[in-house]
Amino acid sequence: xxxxxxxxxxxxxxxxxxxxxxxxxxxxxxxxxxxxxxxxxxxxxxxxxxxxxxxxxxxxxxxxxxxxxxxxxxxxxxxxxxxxxxxxxxxxxxxxxxxxxxxxxxx
Numbered sequence: 001x002x003x004x005x006x007x008x009x010x011x012x013x014x015x016x017x018x019x020x021x022x023x024x025x026x027x028x029x030x031x032x033x034x035x036x037x038x039x040x041x042x043x044x045x046x047x048x049x050x051x052x053x054x055x056x057x058x059x060x061x062x063x064x065x066x067x068x069x070x071x072x073x074x075x076x077x078x079x080x081x082x083x084x085x086x087x088x089x090x091x092x093x094x095x096x097x098x099x100x101x102x103x104x105x106x107x
Contacts, residue, residue, distance in 0.1 A: 004046050014039070048084065071098055 018038055023031045052069040055062070065084045072080050079096050082089045089095035 004050060052084070067098055071096075 019035055022035055022038070026034055048065070049069075051062070052066045055066070057063055057066075068082060068086055069084055072083050075096060079094045080086075080089055081094055086095050
């Protein structure tokens with residue numbers, strides 16, 4: 001099961017849809033730092049996404065993030081669009097209640 005976006009398409013997307021527009025709009029002395037921040041943010045996102053599929057934690061917040069993410073994947077396609085948070089689903093009315101886990105917690 002692939003949980004990380006493939007590198008070659010990502011490189012093409014980054015080159016034409018992130019790096020080029022940033023360099024066209026942002027002053028040169030800020031562009032590299034901004035691009036580095038975007039790439040670092042994306043790497044952190046991928047790390048969290050991998051963790052939500054394969055990691056285990058005793059930290060309540062991380063257990064909830066994992067449950068919300070699995071709810072997002074397996075609840076159907078017309079509700080629960082939030083990947084790690086339910087905030088946007090609450091805001092736009094697409095939230096459905098999380099089912100209690102095997103220990104009866106609804107976190």
